[in-house]
Structures are given as C-alpha cells and as structure tokens.
Amino acid sequence: MKQKTKKSRKANHQLRLRLTGLFFAVFILFSVLIVRLGIIQIVSGEEYAAQVKATEVTSVSSSVPRGKIYDTNHKLVVYNIPEKAITFTPPLNPQPEELLERSKKIAGFLVMNNKDIKKVTSRDLKDIWLLEHDNGEELLTEPEKKLYEEEKVKDKDLYKIKLERIKEEELQTIDKNLAAIYRKLSTAPAFSKTVLKNEKVTNEEYAIAAETLEKLPGIDVTTDWKRAHNFGNTFINMLGEVTSTDEGLPADKLDYYTAKGYQRNDRVGKSYIEELYDSVLQGQKKIVNTITNRNGEIIDSEIVSKGKSGNDLVLTIDMEFQAQVEKIMQEELIASIQKPHTNLLDTAFVVAMEPKTGRILAMSGQVYDRKTKKFTDYTPGTFTYAFEQGSVVKGATVLTGYQTGVRDIGETVLDEVMRFKGSGTFSSYQSMGVLNDLKALERSSNVYMWKTAIEMMDGKYIPNGTLNINPDKIEQIRYYFNQFGLGIPTEIGFPNETAGIKGKNISTYFQIAIGQLDTYTPMQIAQYITTIANGGYRMKPQLVKEIREADNTDNGLGKVVDEIEPVVLNKIDMNDEMLERVQQGFRQVTHGSQGTARSYFANEAYDAAGKTGTSESYKKGVKTWNLSFAGYAPYDNPQISIAVIVPNAYLDGYAQPHSAANVISQRVFRAYFEGHSGGE
Incomplete structure (x- = not known):
C-alpha cells in the first residue's frame, strides 16, 4: 500500500508540473498576442488605417448607345454611327509630371484633330514649359525665393510671376500635338x-493604342458614336443637337444634371427634341465599381450594371410630308420675291396638325437669304416668333360675341366707314352694307368685328362721336381668346415658347377683333383653328406619339413602352350651335360666292374651310403687310388643320402683289391628301 501511495504521489506531482508548464505556455502566447495587437493598434494603427482608406471602391458610370428617332411611319430619322475611340480614365489626383510623361508616350502614336490642337492656349503651353524646366525656378530672383522661404509671398504669386516671364519664342518649341493631349x-x-480622340481615328492609331494598354494605365480603346440624320436638313432644327464629348454637360444646367448622377463629360441633348426627351433617349448607364490603391491608381474593376440602351422615339411628324411642305414654302417664297414691292419678304411659317389629336404632322419656318440665295431652317420660330396675324382670328371674335351676348346667330350689322372724333376713319377693304355673321366671315368684314368688340367693351359706335369703352373689358375678350390658345402658351413643351405680346394702346383695343392688337405665334393659330375644326377642344400640340424599347436586331422597332395619348387642355365655353355657325362661315370663305379664298379652294377635292388674313406690321422701321391663312379639311371630317403666315409679304401703300399664304396653304393641302389618298 505504501509503495502504491508513493507512486500515486509521484504521478500527481508530474501532472502538476505539466499543467504548470501548459499554463505558462498559454500565458506566454497570450502575452505575445496582446503585445502584437498593441503594436498593430498603437504603433502601426495609423499606417494600416491609411492602407484601408487608400484602397477604395468608386462607382463609375458610362454612357450607353443613345436611342433612335423615327417618324410617324416608322422611317428612321436619327441614329448613331459607331466610331473608333481612344479614351483615358485618370486615377485620383494624378501628378502633372506623370500626366506629361504619359502624354509624351501617347503623342508617339496619336495625332489629335485640328479642332483639339486649336484649343491649346498659351497658358497650356506655359504649364508644359514649367514642367520641363524644373517648375520654372530659373525664372525667379534670389530675393523672390527668399521672400517665399520667409512665407511673405504665396505659391500663386510666384506662379503668376513665372508665367509672365516665359517668353513667347520659348513656347514655339513645344509640340502642339503633345500640348493638346496633355490638355485633355x-x-x-x-x-x-x-475621350481623347473619336473622330478620324486611324487603324494604326487604334491598333497601337490597343497594344500598349498595359504600358499606359488608363488608356483604352472603345467604340463611340455620333448622331446622323437620314433626311438631310429636313426638320433639322427641331430634331435638336447633342453635346460633343468636349462640351459635356451644358454649363447653364450643370447643377441639374450632376444632381441626377451625370458626369461633367457626359453627352446630353442640348436643344429641342433631343433635349426635351433626353431622359428617354439617354438610357440607363453602365455602372462599374473601380478599385484603387493608396496612390489612386486603378487596380481592379467590377461591372455592377451593364446598363441599357436609350429608348427610341416615334414622332408624329411624317418626314416625307415635312420635306414636301418645306419645298413648297421655298418655291413660293422665291416666286413671291420676284414680284414688285417685296423688298422685305424673306420668311414663311407653316404648322399642320391632326385636329382630333393635336399631333403635329409637319411644321416649318423657312428664311431666305437674298445674298447667298440659300434657305435657313427656322422651324422653332413657329412657337417663338409672334406676329400680328390679322383676320384669321375673326372666328374667335364672332364666337366671343355670341358668348358675351352682344351678338346673336344671324344678327346683322351695317358695314360702313367708321369715323371717330379725333381718331380718324376705319373701314373694311370695301363698304359691304348690311351683313350677318356668315357674310362677315365670308367677306372678312372689319367693321362687323370692330363694332362687336366695342360693344363687348361696353361701348357703342356713334358716327363722328368719341370712342368710349371700358378698357378693363379687354381682358374678358382675351379670356375667351385664350380658350382657343390665342395669347397663352400652347404647351408644346419647349421652355422658350412665347405667348405673344399684348397691345397696350387703349384707343386701339377694338383692333383685337381683327388680329391687329395682340400678337400670336403660328403654333397658337394652328391650335386655334384646330379647336374650331374638332368641335371646341383645345388640344396640346404633340411631336412624339410613342416611346419604344431599343431593338438591336434586324426586326425593326422594339415593343411600345409608352403611347402618348392626346391631351385636351380645355373645352371652349361655347355651345355646338355657335361653333357650327362659325364653321359654316369658314366654309363660305373658301366656297361662298364672295369668299376671300374662293379662287384658291372652291374647286379643290379636299373640301377645305378656313379664314384668310392680312395685317399691318413693321420691319426695319418700314411699314409692311403680313399675309396669313388658317384652315382645315375635309370640312365635314377634318383630318388636317393648317396655319400659314408670311410676314412682311409686301410694302405698305401698294396693291397686294401676291397671295403666298393662300397658295402655300392650297399646295400643302394637296400634298397631304395626295399622300393619304383622301384619308380615312
């Protein structure tokens, strides 16, 4: 037993020794670990934290193919042409010296286009000269350097001194091509x-750039695009433009676009349809997570989203009809200019709409330069340029007379020479005697309209008496005119649309009745005549009828994403009987025995109705006359309404030498119905 107990004690002693050793070893290991952690956190903590911060992931987006534009018949109008491109993606905070060295290597195989070389400034050349001459230290005097060391002058002050002392002849030695690359x-x-270069990139430049990607970090080869048009200059201004890679985001809208996630060098629509529908055409950008090291160099990247091509637009415009309209306008302008007393004639406007929908079928402004004998497209003028439109507005006057109660359907008025005390005389182009509302429209009586307007302003014509009216009532007349779109924006959608100018001369307020007081745009007249044609509904003018997904196959258009429905802006406050009466009067203008447009439309198959107009105007201080026409066809089922204005058609004081507005209208109607086989 004693021997066994002795052995047991010995075993326990050995176990205690082992456990003590184990605990000591564990203690040592924990101590080492604690010390190591202390070193990491305290001694090297800042360094490791800096390394973590230096390796960052940045999301970078890039553009995708821009959507195409088609006309109403699905004919391709605007599309993208692919172009070889060489690009540069800079790291974070690149040093000027590094960029210059990289520029020299790129200049070894890449020749920039002249437009980029022309953008190189003297300042660009001076910056390069400084980089190549020890930052221009040789240009400073010792006293200047000492002042800098004593912090009595700042870096920017020395920099300015250096720039001023670089001689122009020294800049001549710097390669302009290199400077253009460095500038980019x-x-x-x-x-x-x-984009470094995306125009006229040669196969050799593209190949060398592709071969040197690893040697030149940030340089890449890709495919860029430029906008192209299938119909030449037809409708070119309204289609709009897209900024170039150099322009990037428009300066006046920089905050707007950057807030939406755009980058400064992104290309966007900068005018009209390209701008108005930029968010549709732009598409969803490709997003790449870029991983950079502590030096800001890109070490890896990961595609987060492949992006999606921009959607396509389908316009309401029929480009073949549009081309015909422009051709007609140009031919008639040239023909009219050959007539006497047309010294200041050079412009015409046309707007054609679908009465039931407000969709614009064609719109154009054409300006002729007599010196170059060339035409300039001025289509935006259809909603940015307002004129005295003349008698085409008389339909609104008659309807307002009905609605305010100063005229009844069929009521007669004496067309006579009106004489006001101290204000002279006023008359129609001829005395017409007693006539009713239909004849007043058919023969274009000024007197009927003036008397109506005077009574609407609580006045009454008294031969040789003083004209007494309530001037505040002019706003009531304008209220009713506004219902047709006269004097208010048509809501076509462009921010530079004008509502026209309101006349302020109280003594001539009654002239509003014949379109000689307030000014209106061709688009407003088109909206007005459309409202009468379709039964009293003021329609929003529309240029786009569908938005479709991009289809990159040969199958044609993609599926419809959004169909733009017609928009009714308001229904006029006149009953059907009143409206039908004016419609009947408009038909008598084109078909009546005394109709002012009878000779142009009475024998035409499309059965038009409408109203002619002439109005006084001025250009370059010279008094002239404008010619206009507003109408629709067919009379009983309108498919097209048009507004035509020819400003400054002829000089005052002479007989009317031509009828360009009527002829253009006649030919536009013909072109439409010949192309549509009479319509539905």
Whole structure:
C-alpha cells in the first residue's frame, strides 16, 4: 500500500508540473498576442488605417448607345454611327509630371484633330514649359525665393510671376500635338472615361493604342458614336443637337444634371427634341465599381450594371410630308420675291396638325437669304416668333360675341366707314352694307368685328362721336381668346415658347377683333383653328406619339413602352350651335360666292374651310403687310388643320402683289391628301 501511495504521489506531482508548464505556455502566447495587437493598434494603427482608406471602391458610370428617332411611319430619322475611340480614365489626383510623361508616350502614336490642337492656349503651353524646366525656378530672383522661404509671398504669386516671364519664342518649341493631349489628360475628371480622340481615328492609331494598354494605365480603346440624320436638313432644327464629348454637360444646367448622377463629360441633348426627351433617349448607364490603391491608381474593376440602351422615339411628324411642305414654302417664297414691292419678304411659317389629336404632322419656318440665295431652317420660330396675324382670328371674335351676348346667330350689322372724333376713319377693304355673321366671315368684314368688340367693351359706335369703352373689358375678350390658345402658351413643351405680346394702346383695343392688337405665334393659330375644326377642344400640340424599347436586331422597332395619348387642355365655353355657325362661315370663305379664298379652294377635292388674313406690321422701321391663312379639311371630317403666315409679304401703300399664304396653304393641302389618298 505504501509503495502504491508513493507512486500515486509521484504521478500527481508530474501532472502538476505539466499543467504548470501548459499554463505558462498559454500565458506566454497570450502575452505575445496582446503585445502584437498593441503594436498593430498603437504603433502601426495609423499606417494600416491609411492602407484601408487608400484602397477604395468608386462607382463609375458610362454612357450607353443613345436611342433612335423615327417618324410617324416608322422611317428612321436619327441614329448613331459607331466610331473608333481612344479614351483615358485618370486615377485620383494624378501628378502633372506623370500626366506629361504619359502624354509624351501617347503623342508617339496619336495625332489629335485640328479642332483639339486649336484649343491649346498659351497658358497650356506655359504649364508644359514649367514642367520641363524644373517648375520654372530659373525664372525667379534670389530675393523672390527668399521672400517665399520667409512665407511673405504665396505659391500663386510666384506662379503668376513665372508665367509672365516665359517668353513667347520659348513656347514655339513645344509640340502642339503633345500640348493638346496633355490638355485633355489634365482636365479629365478622376475615374471618368474621357475621350481623347473619336473622330478620324486611324487603324494604326487604334491598333497601337490597343497594344500598349498595359504600358499606359488608363488608356483604352472603345467604340463611340455620333448622331446622323437620314433626311438631310429636313426638320433639322427641331430634331435638336447633342453635346460633343468636349462640351459635356451644358454649363447653364450643370447643377441639374450632376444632381441626377451625370458626369461633367457626359453627352446630353442640348436643344429641342433631343433635349426635351433626353431622359428617354439617354438610357440607363453602365455602372462599374473601380478599385484603387493608396496612390489612386486603378487596380481592379467590377461591372455592377451593364446598363441599357436609350429608348427610341416615334414622332408624329411624317418626314416625307415635312420635306414636301418645306419645298413648297421655298418655291413660293422665291416666286413671291420676284414680284414688285417685296423688298422685305424673306420668311414663311407653316404648322399642320391632326385636329382630333393635336399631333403635329409637319411644321416649318423657312428664311431666305437674298445674298447667298440659300434657305435657313427656322422651324422653332413657329412657337417663338409672334406676329400680328390679322383676320384669321375673326372666328374667335364672332364666337366671343355670341358668348358675351352682344351678338346673336344671324344678327346683322351695317358695314360702313367708321369715323371717330379725333381718331380718324376705319373701314373694311370695301363698304359691304348690311351683313350677318356668315357674310362677315365670308367677306372678312372689319367693321362687323370692330363694332362687336366695342360693344363687348361696353361701348357703342356713334358716327363722328368719341370712342368710349371700358378698357378693363379687354381682358374678358382675351379670356375667351385664350380658350382657343390665342395669347397663352400652347404647351408644346419647349421652355422658350412665347405667348405673344399684348397691345397696350387703349384707343386701339377694338383692333383685337381683327388680329391687329395682340400678337400670336403660328403654333397658337394652328391650335386655334384646330379647336374650331374638332368641335371646341383645345388640344396640346404633340411631336412624339410613342416611346419604344431599343431593338438591336434586324426586326425593326422594339415593343411600345409608352403611347402618348392626346391631351385636351380645355373645352371652349361655347355651345355646338355657335361653333357650327362659325364653321359654316369658314366654309363660305373658301366656297361662298364672295369668299376671300374662293379662287384658291372652291374647286379643290379636299373640301377645305378656313379664314384668310392680312395685317399691318413693321420691319426695319418700314411699314409692311403680313399675309396669313388658317384652315382645315375635309370640312365635314377634318383630318388636317393648317396655319400659314408670311410676314412682311409686301410694302405698305401698294396693291397686294401676291397671295403666298393662300397658295402655300392650297399646295400643302394637296400634298397631304395626295399622300393619304383622301384619308380615312
């Protein structure tokens, strides 16, 4: 037993020794671990934290193919042409010296286009000269350097001194091609793919760039695009433009676009349809997570989203009809200019709409330069340029007379020479005697309209008496005119649309009745005549009828994403009987025995109705006459309404030498119905 107890004690002693050793070893290991952690956290903590911060992931987006534009018949109008491109994606905070060295290597195989070389400034050349001459230290005097060391002058002050002392002849030694490349590299936003060259990139340049990708970090080869048009200059201004890679985001809308996630060098629509529908055409950008090291160099990237091509637009415009309208306008302008007393004639406008929907079928403004004998497209003038439109507005006057109760349907008025005390005489182009509302429209009686307007302003014509009216009532007349779109924006959608100018001369307020007081745009007249044609509904003018997904196959258009429905802006406050009466009067203008447009439309198969107009105007201080026509066809089922205005058609004081507005209208109607086989 004693021997056994002795052995047991010995075993326990050995176990205690082992456990003590084990605990000591564990203690040592924990101590080492604690010390190591202390070193990491305290001694090297800042360094490791800096390394973590230095390796960052940045999301970078890049553009995708822009959507195409088709006409109403699905004919391709605007599309993209692919172009070889060489790009540069700069790291974070690149050093000027590094960029210059990289520029020299790129200049070894890449020749920039002349437009880029022309953008090189003297300042660009001076910056390069400083980089190549020890930052221009040789240009400073010792006293200046000492002042800098004593912090009595700032870096920017010395920099300015250096720039002033660089001689122009020294700049001549700097390669302009190199300078153009350096200018691009040095102004490129960090991590943003910037196009170095995307026009006239040669196969050799493209191949060399592709071969040197590893040697030149940030350089890449890709495919860029430019907008192209299938119909030449037809409708060119309204289609709009897209900014170039150099322009990037428009300066006046920089905050707007950057807030939406755009980068400064992104290309966007900068005018009219391209701008108005930029969010549709732009598509969803490709997004790439870019991983950079502590030096800001890109070490890896990961595609987060492949993006999606922009959607396509289908316009309401029939481009073949549009081309015909422009041709007609040009031919008639040239023909009219050959007539006497047309010294200031050079412009015409046309707007053609679908009465039931407000969809624009064609719109154009054409300006002729007598010196170059060339035409300029001025289509935006259809909603940015307002004129005295003349008698085309008389339909609104008659309807307002009905609605305000100063005229009854069929009521007669004496057309006579009106004489006001101290204000002279006013008359129609001839005395017409007693006439009713229909004849007043058919023969275009000014006197009927003036008397109506005077009574609407609580006045009454008294031969040789003083004109007494309530001037505040002019706003009531304007209220009813507004219902047709006269004097208010048509809501076509462009921010530069004008509502026209309101006349302020109280003594001539009654002239509003014949379109000689307030000014209206061709688009407003088109909306007005459309409202009468369709039964009293003021329609929003529309240029786009569908938005479709991009289809990159040969099958044609993609599926419809959004169909733009017609928009009724308001229904006029006149009953159907009143409206039908004016419609009948408009038909007598084109078909009546004394109709002012009978000779142009009475024998036409499309059965038009409408109203002619002439109005006094001025150009370059010279008094002239505008010619206009607003109408629709067919009379009983309108498919097209048009507004035509020829400003400054002939000089005042002479007999009317031509009827360009009527002839253009006649030919536009013919072109439409010949192309549509009479319509539905």
